[in-house]
């Protein structure tokens with residue numbers, strides 16, 4: 001029997017939290033932070049998260065919205081540290097299955113599936129739209145609750161409903177963006 005590599009090396013423990021947040025910032029904002037509420041770049045730094053010192057908070061001067069590095073991304077509201085999900089992204093790039101990723105990272109396979117479905121749509125599939133970000137967080141709670149409460153019902157749906165819902169919302173967000181008078 002082959003041991004999971006995680007039994008030998010705790011890879012996520014070797015990653016640097018500051019670099020993981022820097023990576024997310026680079027992926028979502030290659031040209032600098034933008035407000036997920038109004039899409040403008042008139043953004044100032046506003047301290048860091050109380051429990052995650054490398055998670056930068058921001059304030060938008062245009063709409064007074066507040067957000068941070070993970071607001072509106074598929075990685076917001078997760079219980080595990082960001083470095084675990086950075087490794088998940090890396091394993092996705094290697095085409096590991098959700099089951100393999102869960103095994104390597106010591107995660108619940110249904111958590112991994114929910115997250116990878118979102119990440120396949122992109123790190124920030126539905127930005128910029130603050131209202132939508134709120135909707136998404138509610139959805140995450142629902143998905144987790146669904147898996148815990150009624151595993152059979154969730155399995156029957158095959159999880160595809162979750163992905164389809166995301167896609168529909170993303171498309172709706174795109175339409176809204178397209179209809180918005182161009183200010184860029």
Ligand SMILES: [Zn+2]
Pocket residue numbers: 035036037038039040060061062063064065
């Ligand atoms: Zn704004």
